[in-house]
Amino acid sequence: MKxxxxxxxxxxxxxxxxxxxxxxxxxxxGPCKVTALRTAEKDGYSAIQIAYGTRKIKNxxxxxxxxxxxxxxxxxxxxxxxxxxxxxxxxxxVGETLTAGIFADSEYVDVVGISKGxxxxxxVKRHHFAGGLASHGGGWIRRGGSNGMKARxxxxxxGHRMAGHMGVDRVTVQNLQVVQxxxxxxxxxxxxxxxxxxxxxxMVCAARKK
Amino acid sequence: MNTIxxxxxxxxxxxxxxxxxxxxxxxxxxxxxxxxxxxxxxSGTVIARKGCGIAENITVRRVLHGQGVERIxxxxxxxxxxxEVVKRGRVRRAKLYYLRGLVGKASRVEDAANQQV
Numbered sequence: 001m002k003x004x005x006x007x008x009x010x011x012x013x014x015x016x017x018x019x020x021x022x023x024x025x026x027x028x029x030g031p032c033k034v035t036a037l038r039t040a041e042k043d044g045y046s047a048i049q050i051a052y053g054t055r056k057i058k059n060x061x062x063x064x065x066x067x068x069x070x071x072x073x074x075x076x077x078x079x080x081x082x083x084x085x086x087x088x089x090x091x092x093x094v095g096e097t098l099t100a101g102i103f104a105d106s107e108y109v110d111v112v113g114i115s116k117g118x119x120x121x122x123x124v125k126r127h128h129f130a131g132g133l134a135s136h137g138g139g140w141i142r143r144g145g146s147n148g149m150k151a152r153x154x155x156x157x158x159g160h161r162m163a164g165h166m167g168v169d170r171v172t173v174q175n176l177q178v179v180q181x182x183x184x185x186x187x188x189x190x191x192x193x194x195x196x197x198x199x200x201x202x203m204v205c206a207a208r209k210k
Numbered sequence: 211m212n213t214i215x216x217x218x219x220x221x222x223x224x225x226x227x228x229x230x231x232x233x234x235x236x237x238x239x240x241x242x243x244x245x246x247x248x249x250x251x252x253s254g255t256v257i258a259r260k261g262c263g264i265a266e267n268i269t270v271r272r273v274l275h276g277q278g279v280e281r282i283x284x285x286x287x288x289x290x291x292x293x294e295v296v297k298r299g300r301v302r303r304a305k306l307y308y309l310r311g312l313v314g315k316a317s318r319v320e321d322a323a324n325q326q327v
Contacts, residue, residue, distance in 0.1 A: 010214040013264050014221065019240070019289035026214060187213070 002102050003084035003205035004029040005052035006188070008113065010198045014179060014189060024179050024189040027111075029103075029204050031186060034096045035071045035081060039089045046086040050098060052201075053079030071095045084205055101183035108207035110174045113195035118167035127161040171195040175207050218264050223286050231256050231306060232299030232319045237270060237283055238291040249291050252281055255299065255319055257306035271309060273317070278310060298322035 006029030013021050036049035051068060060077040068077055072095050092098070103109065123129040123144040132140035144163065147156050173194055180189040194202055229235060236253040254272030257280070261267055264286050271280045283290055299319035309317050 009212070012214055012217055014217075015286075015288050019287055021284060021287065026217065028213070185213075 002086075002098075003048075003050065003082075003203060004032050004098055004100065004102065004188075005050060005080050005082055005201060005203050006030060006186075008194060008196055008198055008200045008202050009187075011193065016179065022179050022189075022191050023193075024191055025194045027188045027190060027194070027202060027204060028186050029100045029188045030098055032098045033068075033071045033073060033078070034090075034092050034094055034098065035068050035073070035078070037090045037092070037094060038083065041089075046089045047083045048086060048090045048092055049081060049083045051078030051081045055079050080201060082203060084203075099183055100181050100186045100188050103178050103181050103188055103204070103206075105178060105181060107178045108175050108210040109178055109190065110172055110205050110207050111176055111190065111194040111202055112170065112172045112205070113200055113202040115167050115169050115171045115195045116197050118165075120164060121166040122163045123161060126163060126166045129161075175210055221264050221286060226285060227293060227295050229256065229293070229295045229298075231259055231304055232301030232322075233295055234297040234299065234319075235268075235270060236294040236296055237281075238293075239283070240289045240291050253296060254279075254281075255306065255309070257309055258304075271306075273313075300324075 006027045009026040009028055011023065011025050014024050015021055030052065032050040032052045034048055035051045038045055038047040038049070040046050051071065051073060054076045055078065057065070057075065057077060064081075065074050065077055068074060068081075118125070122142050124131050124142045129144060131142045132138050134141060144161075147160060147162070173192075176194070177191040178188060179191050181187070182189075188204060190204070196202060233256050234253065235256055236251050238249040238251050240247055241250050252270060252272075254270040256268050257271045258269040259266070260269075266285045267282055268285060269280055269282050271278060273279070285293075298321070300322045301319055306319070309319075
């Protein structure tokens with residue numbers, strides 16, 4: 001297991017060597033510095049903590065600057081710090097730099113991002129309700145129907161699907177294929193779409209279920 | 211120029227001839243036969259040109275044995291070896307879908323060389 005934090009640059013199409021056209025999302029992944037290690041013995045689980053981007057020193061607390069000091073990022077504090085869970089204890093050292101080259105062509109990855117905000121949405125878009133008939137005297141087109149029973153239980157059951165805010169959720173897309181890696185430009189081409197708008201921060205990890 | 215535009219540019223073909231809807235073209239397509247590669251030509255009238263940049267494609271129509279055949283070619287695909295303009299046509303539509311409903315002499319596109327000025 002391995003992972004990188006990156007930025008979604010947008011989508012395009014690339015031809016592979018057989019001439020097949022692939023829709024790809026281009027992600028500028030890394031370089032990320034390892035800021036901490038988690039081991040099963042000490043922390044109860046295995047992970048590496050990686051940092052990406054930069055912030056102004058005046059915008060960062062001293063605690064954060066102190067935390068990333070071991071990785072040599074005291075004067076260029078990172079914008080994002082995330083942990084990537086590993087199956088075994090990490091072999092990387094604190095301060096090591098991870099680049100897009102840790103992924104290879106045709107490898108499978110999971111991508112975690114924050115989905116685009118959709119605002120307040122009805123049940124048809126938000127929960128895929130069918131809605132009513134458009135014709136034959138419909139008159140009940142995109143509504144949710146009954147919210148539940150009457151006197152017993154006399155309330156709406158928790159978790160009942162209704163209209164409300166949609167989007168801006170943490171979304172993971174699993175088993176996307178890497179089409180191309182350009183290590184010197186820090187670019188990863190991933191087949192298909194990934195959550196979030198252009199410019200959004202995403203995390204690319206090795207696929208869990210492959 | 212952002213990275214996506216740069217990526218587009220490096221995949222664009224620069225040697226494509228100038229042609230438009232109504233023109234008759236010959237498209238050489240690379241096909242794999244066993245372990246050998248050869249080109250196969252398909253010629254016909256361009257009835258539509260869609261998309262832009264790397265995603266641009268053309269629809270080429272011809273009538274074979276009384277049966278209309280249409281093929282869609284992505285212009286910038288490495289499988290398209292060559293595109294050759296055979297004849298220029300004079301048309302007044304961007305999409306020539308009306309040709310599908312016509313047969314025989316009526317389904318021809320007027321030659322641009324015969325155009326009255």
